[in-house]
Amino acid sequence: MDRYTVVKVIGEGSFGRALLVQPNTEKVKWVMKEIRLPKAENGMKSARAEAVLLSRMKHQNIVAFRESFEANGHLYIVMEFCSGGDLLQRMRQQNGSLFPEDVILRWFSQMCLGTKHIHDKRVLHRDLKSKFEARSWKSLILKVCRGSYTPLPSHLPYELHYLIKHMLKTNPKDRPSVQTILSSHRVSKLLHKHLIEEELPKRETKELTEKRVNQWKKEEGKEVAMFLGQKSLLNTTTPKDLNTSFSNLSENQSGNIATRKRWAEGPSNTVLQVLRNADIISSGDTPITQGADFTKEGLKESQKRERRKWNKDPPERLLKLLEKAPLNAAFSTYIIHRHHQHDDDDDDVPDGPEEVDTDQSRLEPRSDDDDTDFEEDFHFDWQEELEKMFLH
Numbered sequence: 462m463d464r465y466t467v468v469k470v471i472g473e474g475s476f477g478r479a480l481l482v483q484p485n486t487e488k489v490k491w492v493m494k495e496i497r498l499p500k501a502e503n504g505m506k507s508a509r510a511e512a513v514l515l516s517r518m519k520h521q522n523i524v525a526f527r528e529s530f531e532a533n534g535h536l537y538i539v540m541e542f543c544s545g546g547d548l549l550q551r552m553r554q555q556n557g558s559l560f561p562e563d564v565i566l567r568w569f570s571q572m573c574l575g576t577k578h579i580h581d582k583r584v585l586h587r588d589l590k591s592k593f594e595a596r597s598w599k600s601l602i603l604k605v606c607r608g609s610y611t612p613l614p615s616h617l618p619y620e621l622h623y624l625i626k627h628m629l630k631t632n633p634k635d636r637p638s639v640q641t642i643l644s645s646h647r648v649s650k651l652l653h654k655h656l657i658e659e660e661l662p663k664r665e666t667k668e669l670t671e672k673r674v675n676q677w678k679k680e681e682g683k684e685v686a687m688f689l690g691q692k693s694l695l696n697t698t699t700p701k702d703l704n705t706s707f708s709n710l711s712e713n714q715s716g717n718i719a720t721r722k723r724w725a726e727g728p729s730n731t732v733l734q735v736l737r738n739a740d741i742i743s744s745g746d747t748p749i750t751q752g753a754d755f756t757k758e759g760l761k762e763s764q765k766r767e768r769r770k771w772n773k774d775p776p777e778r779l780l781k782l783l784e785k786a787p788l789n790a791a792f793s794t795y796i797i798h799r800h801h802q803h804d805d806d807d808d809d810v811p812d813g814p815e816e817v818d819t820d821q822s823r824l825e826p827r828s829d830d831d832d833t834d835f836e837e838d839f840h841f842d843w844q845e846e847l848e849k850m851f852l853h
């Protein structure tokens with residue numbers, strides 16, 4: 462509380478006051494709702510719930526939350542200051558003259574979008590109103606229960622009359638949802654223009670953000686360039702080298718190259734370090750393991766190793782297998798045991814492949830390379846294993 466200076470009291474609600482405040486370190490003004498914390502546990506819970514719920518809502522048509530805290534038996538919720546006042550204040554300022562239809566539709570669209578955001582988060586507001594009037598509590602309750610209201614001015618479009626009639630139905634089942642109002646209710650075509658105007662700045666901001674994300678930030682670029690320059694570029698080119706190596710280039714081109722750095726011949730130590738510490742996420746034909754040989758010779762040697770290929774077995778054998786195998790066998794994952802090398806253990810291990818699980822991700826489209834996820838460290842006749850299962 463000490464962090465804020467109270468400028469003035471701007472309103473009073475059923476649960477406490479609304480104060481206009483200014484943080485000691487800022488010029489911007491905020492509203493601080495001061496709610497007396499009831500002694501009963503239940504009342505305390507629902508007061509705190511308001512703060513928690515508001516903190517979860519982030520939408521251009523909902524008052525923004527800043528923070529909440531408790532002090533001296535009160536709950537304080539600090540939120541955005543709506544300098545234009547609330548709807549009731551705006552209605553009073555009209556002194557009985559009507560708002561233009563366009564303004565009504567714009568504000569109503571904003572309210573619907575805010576409400577939709579709340580509903581999307583599975584929250585019911587249950588108190589949307591201006592101060593929706595009666596001489597006493599009793600007559601207010603009767604009005605609400607009967608769904609009686611002063612009819613709309615007749616010049617307003619039929620769709621608005623129709624909307625209000627349905628929104629004030631006493632049985633909630635007969636009322637349109639906010640989603641229906643926005644998308645398929647008779648009134649939605651009147652709201653269309655305002656909805657687009659409301660959504661447009663959001664879309665533009667999103668597009669701008671995406672554009673920015675796809676671009677290098679200047680500072681980031683500099684940092685990366687410096688890192689690479691220090692760690693793995695050697696300044697080895699001399700004008701003498703260039704005369705011989707780039708004699709075909711025009712004067713301009715070779716001039717540029719003379720000032721350029723060249724990659725060192727071997728991979729830089731830093732890159733090797735990163736590779737050594739990196740997780741292996743896919744196994745290729747040359748598995749990278751801790752302590753692998755990253756010297757030039759080691760890398761050359763591993764390149765020489767031949768990539769594993771499919772056996773060139775006669776296709777008839779495969780076709781026969783496919784004809785007999787049940788279709789659902791294609792969608793299962795198998796571990797194929799190498800029993801034939803441990804014939805003595807045959808009693809303990811069941812014959813044939815062991816089904817592990819149906820793997821749904823295998824039904825997703827992916828490249829053929831991803832499908833060959835056999836263990837690489839031993840060779841076995843997998844067709845024979847499958848034949849044992851489906852043909853015998």
Ligand SMILES: Nc1ncnc2c1ncn2[C@@H]1O[C@H](COP(=O)(O)OP(=O)(O)OP(=O)(O)O)[C@@H](O)[C@H]1O
Binds near residue numbers: 524543546
């Ligand atoms: N964020 C805000 N910006 C500007 N004025 C506000 C803000 N919050 C509240 N007010 C003003 O303070 C008054 C009291 O607000 P409060 O939220 O305590 O009660 P309420 O919701 O209007 O009424 P009730 O609690 O009875 O439902 C409001 O009617 C409004 O005039």
